[in-house]
Amino acid sequence: MTDLSFENVSITYRSSSDRGDVVAVKDVSLDLPAGATLGIAGESGSGKSTLIMSALRLLPKSARLDGRVLLGGKDLQDLNFGQIRAVRWAQASIVFQGALHSLNPVREVGGQIIEALTHHAKDTWTTPEKRRDRMFELLSEVDLDRSKAIAYPHELSGGQKQRIMIAMALACEPDIIIADEPTTALDVIVQKQILSGLAALVAERGISLLMISHDLAVLSAVCANLAIMRHGKLVEYGPSDEVCLRPQEEYTKQLAGAFPQIGDPESRLNPRTLKPAEVTRAQPYTMGDEVVLEAKDLSVSFDTRHGRERAVRGVDLALHKAEILAVVGQSGSGKTTLARSLLGLQEVEPDSQLSFAGKPLPKKAKALRTFRRQVQMILQDPSGSLNPKRSVYEAVVEGLRVQGIRDREYERVVGALEAAELTPAADYLESIPQELSGGQRQRVVIAGALALDPQVLIADEPVASLDASVRGEILSLFLALKKNLGMSALIITHDLGLAWNIADTVAVMKKGEIVEYGDVDTVLKDPQHAYTQELLAAVPRLGSQSLVRNE
């Protein structure tokens, strides 16, 4: 068995830009004895990915490593290229972040698993037949059907792709598996399946697992020890339960608090953040009786290869003034289709009724344009929703120009940016998206919608791609918009904690149908439908190591 240890590791990126050399990791010492599990938590930019890349010497040329990385007692720096190749995959393997991009789209996944075998373990799986058998063995280990071996990546779901990645990592029977945010893009149910799969493998095989994530709850579900990193430094290290439930450092408390525990009254309608958005109105708006946006018997169908598929079936929804409604469900449950059809972006079936402020949704292009002034949508990915070549000012002003609003353009833009808490707005007007952080980009997108003074905001996974602390800020912004402007919002998410944090009502969607719909407090505290209970049970809890102990 092999131990992995980092001894006083510092990693510096040489850079010719104005920023000079960037210290990504500063004096970190960590130990991963054989058979142990260690989780590293931290926000983006904390240096956690850089640190684990050094474990296989995968750092780019511009990085300089001080200190020692020992794998099985050998310093990785001393190995030559042939030796390091032998170490990679055979002794330690990596499950990369974003399985969607790590698989070759034009090859069958089975062949891609065999590729790892042909390159690395020449002695054990010597013939093509043996490799094939090994590949099927691996597929069954990650709970995939044999028939998936001839599937192409685009034919698999996100969770299945992630399992293929894990199968590839397991291929050569490594002693150490390094997992880089293995479940970030997945919904809670699939996340639970992947995590329990990993946990079981670790327990059965005695493999050591090094996992990094920004989500403490995910790490604590699997790992025995936890390390918290911030700005390249180790902030806290200890047994998982200690770190999560009795954190010593302020930063750890903040991380632990960022993901709400459902049922905890303290975080109800109160997303934890250091920078809450201000509520300026003396008497904040609360949910009213007036119905703004309503859908009755809404159905949407798509033509697919296998005939017509109904993505949304007979949905009834009513969004009131100053209400935040969370639509929760797994990926593929039709949430996004529902949102698009509420905006008139998606053709609906003839007997569906959609109405805005009591009137049916317009069909003509010109009337639709006016309608879109009232109802705005924020798309899933803030980086993709902004044209990379256009400045913040141009991005925010776009809606005004399209809608033909010409007066007080500058004030409207600045006002919208400030309502989205991007202050002082004037400093950001000329920036291009590349120069902004993820949270700032999301604020620009929100400002672009706010500039039109809409009555309803529809947001598709508004915080899914953001860091824990930024998540709190954006959520508190939604709450403040509701309280200050009386805006209604429909938020689509797979995160039940988000609903607990800000929503008034919640609708749980499964396979295009709403299975449970009601007040957040009632639904989440006392779920009636089996599916809601399943979703709630799949949410990882802090400090329980639930998945490992259940096995």
Add this chain to the structure above:
Amino acid sequence: MPANTPAEAAPGKPSGAGSPSNGSDPRGSDPRGSAPVVDGAKLVRERRLNNAKKNWALFRSDIPAMVGAVVLLFFIVIAVVAPLIAPESMLDVTKQLDVPRYAPPSLEHPLGTDDLGREMWVRILWGARVSILVGVAATVMSMVIGTIMGLAAGHFTGLFGGIIMRIVDFFIVLPSLLLAIVLSSVLERGVFTIVVAIGLTSWASTARIVRSQTLSVESRLYIERARILGAGHRHILFRHLLPSVMPLVLANTTLTVGGAIIAESTLSFLGLGDTSKESWGTILKNSMDVSAATSGYWWYVLTPGIAILLVVLAFTMVGRALEAIINPALRSR
């Protein structure tokens, strides 16, 4: 096409404010929203002017681009002032009777002389006029047609997009040299005919490239966002799609200019050009006629060849710099 496409779409670095790169926004320090009435249009104008200045500064700091620009400027200037430096009579064969034929380059004959005793440098000077004019004009024509057709084929789906794509396909499968020959023999002889012949035969490949780029941009989220904001076809086409295909078109332009200059040479070589006008292609044709390369008259072949090479290279270097300015994401690479 609107006049304000590429330059407007190219934002500079944020001005004085510095780059706000991390999440430390100092809160409530200076709410400048209530500043005196600011004219939005004026603000945008000022920003464009600033951008133009910044882009010029960027261009100047790029050494290959400046070298290319100087070379181009040199050829353009000599083409424009050719009649002043070398009167047209210097090309008149009847007046060169006392000049030695096939004189190698020397102090007296800087670039040598040709089979009729004409000075090579005079021919290059006069040839630059036609060659550069045809190269640029044919490229502009091909780019304009190609960009419009490509954008339309990529943006509009269904029957309309399909029809446009079939038209593009038709032009792709046409043997372009043959079409050019037919066109230049049907139409009146002259520089304009050559421009039309080259322009009409070379736009189809541009349209293909523009279409594929349009398709990939079309699926980006910011197009969807524009639709949500209520945008129609015109807004999406001219505000988002056109600026994003412009770098590609520009990069393609630099290559096409070279191709067009060579195509002009080909047509002149085949005797389809305006025989009364001097062009680099004509010089090359003459050199082939007298087997200059095999007879050791290297200056006869090399001089027009190097002139073509220099101009094409200069266009490429300038084009690359323009591409980097238009697409800020390329700058750091």
